[in-house]
Amino acid sequence: MLKDVRSLFDLSLWKANAKRGDKFAQFRLGQCYSEGYLVEKDLETAFNWYLKSAEQGYSSAQFEVAMAYYLGDSVTYNLFEAEKWCRKAAEQGHVEAEMLMVHIASIFWFYEHKRAGYSENEKTKEYSEKQLYWLKKAAADGHPEALYQMGQEYICGVNVEEDVKKGVELIKLAARKGYEEACEDIEGSILLQSLAMKYEISLKQ
16 A cells, blocks of 8 residues: 555655655555654644645545544544545546445435434435435445345345345455355355345355
8 A cells, every 4th residue: 555655764755755745655644644654643733734635626635634534533523524534535437436435325314314213304314315315336346345235135126126135246246356144144144045046046256
C-alpha cells in the first residue's frame, strides 16, 4: 500500500507536495500517520490529511474519512457524517464505500424500526431501498461480501425474485474471491448442498 514511500526522503517529498495541496500526496501522508509508517502513528493527524484530500474529491480519502466517523476513530462517532462522506466515495465507484453504504443504511433502518415500535414506515422503507441499491451496486462491482449477500437474497427470494441458480453462482463467485462465509457454505452447508442437488448445480469453484 505504501511501497511508493520507501524512505524518509520520499516521505519529505510527500509532505512537501501535500502542503502544496496535492490530494494524492495528502492521502498517502494520511496513510503514513494512520499506519505509523516512517512516522509516529497519529490517527488525528492522519484524519486531518485524509480530510484535506477528501475535500478535493479523492474517493479513497473520502472513504477513510467516512470510516473514521463510522468507527469513532480520532473523531467523535457520527453516522450522518459517515454517510455523507461515504456517499461521495461510493458515487465515484469506490467499491468498499458502496458496501459501507449498505451497512450504514442497515443501522439507520434498525434505529428507525426501533423508534417506530418495530413497525414499518416510510423511513424504514427508504432505508431498505438504499440497502438494496448499494448492495446490488457493490455486487455488480465484485465486492465479495455483497456477492454473498445477494446470493442469499436470490436463494431466499428476499427483496428480489427468487432465482436459486443465480444465488448459488453468486455465492460461488464470493467463495472464489476468498470470502470466508461463502467458502464455508460451499464446503459444508447442508442447505446449499441440497439446493445444488435439487437444481443440478455444480458447487465446484
